[in-house]
Amino acid sequence: MDISELKKKAAQLRIDALTAIHKANSGHTGGSMSCMDLLVALYYGGFMKIDSKRPHWDERDFFVLSKGHAAPAIYAILADLGFFDKSELDHLRQVGALLQGHPVVKIPGIEATTGSLGQGISVAVGLALACKLDREDRKVFTLLGDGELQEGQVWEAVMSASHYRLDNLIAFVDKNNLQIDGTCKSVMNVEPIADKFESFGWKVIPLVDGHDLEEITRAIEKAQKVQRQPVMILAPTVKGKGVEFAEGKVGYHGVALSQEEMSVAIPVLQEKTK
């Protein structure tokens, strides 16, 4: 897909994710919107070797959503790619539904059960280590939130990834600067993020704009060429991106948009799909 198509796709997937959260009347709006462009670049930019008809294809690349609460974003993508029927999005978070509040491996296309912050990156390290052991040229991508970096386990995982020189591991940090109780800076300052990862032995590729699909695409291309060390793509993003009234607002971390809010947000996004 070229950049203009990626942009349209991202707008459509934002609509799908917001609609799913709205129907569930529960879910994480802000963080699903902030990472959407990163995921669109990854999944539609030709980087992921995957086949929706063979979710367990033994040559596929892996993606682990370490910030599992952004599940609606990845669910919208997997549904769009045909890993499961799009109607599943209508039942998000409901009793008996395939799509649980946070990702689970039984969902086609989901590679790890996540949601408890800090755990997904360890699972990604395990996948990358196993690929190395099997001498298979497969990539493992993971996506973390900046608030998530407060979890000690993240740094255990970061340390182990560089110790084992996992150049098949690429992590995105969706730096939207907000967490449930306020700004990351006020709750527990995680900066300087890039310096921390570099001092742990990672190659860091900082983006200017984590919503610039062209810039994200170039960064992933660059990350794939790095050898003998894991790569972190540091993506400054806006929480709630694409829903103007929710952008940069802590209050939209874990709530669904109301009917009224949907009627404002959706037409704006629909324009962007054209």
Next chain:
Amino acid sequence: MEKVATRAAFGEALVEMGAKYKNIVALDADLSCSTKTAKFGAEFSDRFFNMGIAEANMIGVAAGMSLKGKIPFAATFAIFASGRAWEQIRNSVAYPNLNVKVVGSHGGIMTGEDGVTHQATEDLSIMRSIPNMKVFCPADYWECKRVVEFMCKDFGPTYLRLSRSGVPKIYDESYRFEPGKGHVVRDGNDMTIFAVGAMVNSALEAAERLSTEGVNVRVCNMCSIDPIDKDLILESAQKTPKLFTAEDHQIDGGLGSAVAEVLAEAGAGVPLKRIGMDGFGQSGKGAELYKRYGLDGEGVYEAVSKE
């Protein structure tokens, strides 16, 4: 009698299984010489991963490796395996039902001189409460070997509790382990002691002494804590008028609770006395601590004689 620690049996078994199953990998958290995964590391260096003193990440990495078809054995002291990494085991391993084998060495106060911080006495309880987890605690060298063999053939998350010090061999090479089955090591009609791990030996010692007094004791080895052998528990409740449990673990939540649950739900109505820890231990030699807290043969003898 020759005494061998179950952790030593584990170390040997893992090497034997490693030769047979090429997808076994071992992970350790800087305790490989104690947990005996170092033997596996020496034999299969490419399949051994020291994860440093970072148990939470070790469990997550094991989960990731299992998602790619490996059979990870993630080992450290029982207190850190079950405690520090409990939520990682629950959310990253058990919930997705991954084939990760968590190995907790140095279970119980038998751990000895290192003291309470290193003596896991709650691990059986918190591991058996997790859905999908199997929980095993072998009594001797041969049982441990058979359990490890079973774990390699089986699929699913499992917690294996090992002990630090040597315990006498109760079984021989012909022993067969069956998950969900207890084993009647010695039969009798007067009372039953359900025991686990090193306490099977203590129960046997107590039973031997009681036999000289004309009291015939049934000793059941309950290595398979979860699933537990309900049939054997209820059959014993019908056969013998007094029931006891014996474990190097808190009496709350572990084997004692597991047996009590089965008895209560069946309305068995037979009195049960739980022998084990009811509080924290302290530093000291394992054998001395067993004496101090009534977990040796004499302690079990006294506890059951009182009833």
